[in-house]
Amino acid sequence: MLKIENMHSGYKDVPVLREVSLFAGENEIIGVVGSNGAGKTTLLKTIMGLIHPTAGKIEFRGEDIASLGTHQISDLGLGLVFEGRRLFTGMTIVENLMVGGGTKRTKPYRRDKMAEVFDLFPILKERRKQLAGSLSGGEQQMLAIARSLMGCPKLLMIDEVSLGLAPRVVESIYEMLNVIKKADMTLIVVEQNINLCLNFADRAYVMENGRIVAEGGGKELLQDRGIRDKYMGIKPLSDAERGA
Ligand SMILES: Nc1ncnc2c1ncn2[C@@H]1O[C@H](COP(=O)(O)OP(=O)(O)OP(=O)(O)O)[C@@H](O)[C@H]1O
Numbered sequence: 088m089l090k091i092e093n094m095h096s097g098y099k100d101v102p103v104l105r106e107v108s109l110f111a112g113e114n115e116i117i118g119v120v121g122s123n124g125a126g127k128t129t130l131l132k133t134i135m136g137l138i139h140p141t142a143g144k145i146e147f148r149g150e151d152i153a154s155l156g157t158h159q160i161s162d163l164g165l166g167l168v169f170e171g172r173r174l175f176t177g178m179t180i181v182e183n184l185m186v187g188g189g190t191k192r193t194k195p196y197r198r199d200k201m202a203e204v205f206d207l208f209p210i211l212k213e214r215r216k217q218l219a220g221s222l223s224g225g226e227q228q229m230l231a232i233a234r235s236l237m238g239c240p241k242l243l244m245i246d247e248v249s250l251g252l253a254p255r256v257v258e259s260i261y262e263m264l265n266v267i268k269k270a271d272m273t274l275i276v277v278e279q280n281i282n283l284c285l286n287f288a289d290r291a292y293v294m295e296n297g298r299i300v301a302e303g304g305g306k307e308l309l310q311d312r313g314i315r316d317k318y319m320g321i322k323p324l325s326d327a328e329r330g331a
């Protein structure tokens with residue numbers, strides 16, 4: 088689905104990503120974790136064509152997308168939910184969703200898609216005439232995800248899924264993501280909450296200073312002593328605890 092090889096990227100005079108290689112298969116959930124400033128958002132922005140790589144390859148479903156613009160990339164079936172959500176706060180839920188499904192490619196399916204999205208997020212249906220800016224943080228995150236789904240992506244990337252949300256809200260959003268996954272979609276999920284992310288992801292990548300420093304199965308990385316120690320401030324499991 089997505090294949091990145093030895094990719095470098097950054098901003099004007101600020102190189103950020105170095106030698107990043109990553110892949111995501113069909114229907115996989117990929118987690119990307121790492122501390123503040125590691126380059127996670129920069130990675131998603133580069134994939135989405137908001138900035139362009141200075142070296143290396145990005146292929147989506149076999150097509151080289153490294154030099155394409157965001158609209159073209161989105162038309163190919165890639166979607167991004169931004170960190171901070173970026174909703175149209177002065178517009179209602181329905182209006183936000185209409186915009187999300189408003190491209191030439193998706194317009195014909197917009198009504199059906201909205202019904203689907205409302206099934207997935209009943210709370211958004213209940214409040215469909217409410218302004219996005221007046222929704223709670225959790226509802227706004229749901230709307231941001233729902234708006235991206237209106238673009239019928241094959242691969243959806245979500246930046247900072249749980250940021251600023253209460254644990255119960257986070258739980259319900261992750262339940263939703265599990266449903267989405269079953270609907271034939273690949274997910275790339277960026278999270279500050281490493282424990283949550285690694286538990287949820289099929290595979291995950293750990294970033295540090297613009298590089299991928301570890302990769303593996305989500306649960307496998309969760310058991311990794313180095314990672315537990317460094318990123319979670321949790322003491323490594325003793326041999327007895329691990330049942331060794
Ligand atoms: N527009 C920009 N111009 C210049 N440098 C930037 C820009 N945006 C981000 N950076 C720099 O790129 C590096 C990586 O930032 P990025 O936002 O990708 O990190 P992140 O892993 O998403 O962090 P966080 O967890 O805080 O969201 C940081 O050093 C940051 O200062």
Ligand SMILES: [Mg+2]
Nearest residue numbers: 127128129170
């Ligand atoms: Mg970020």
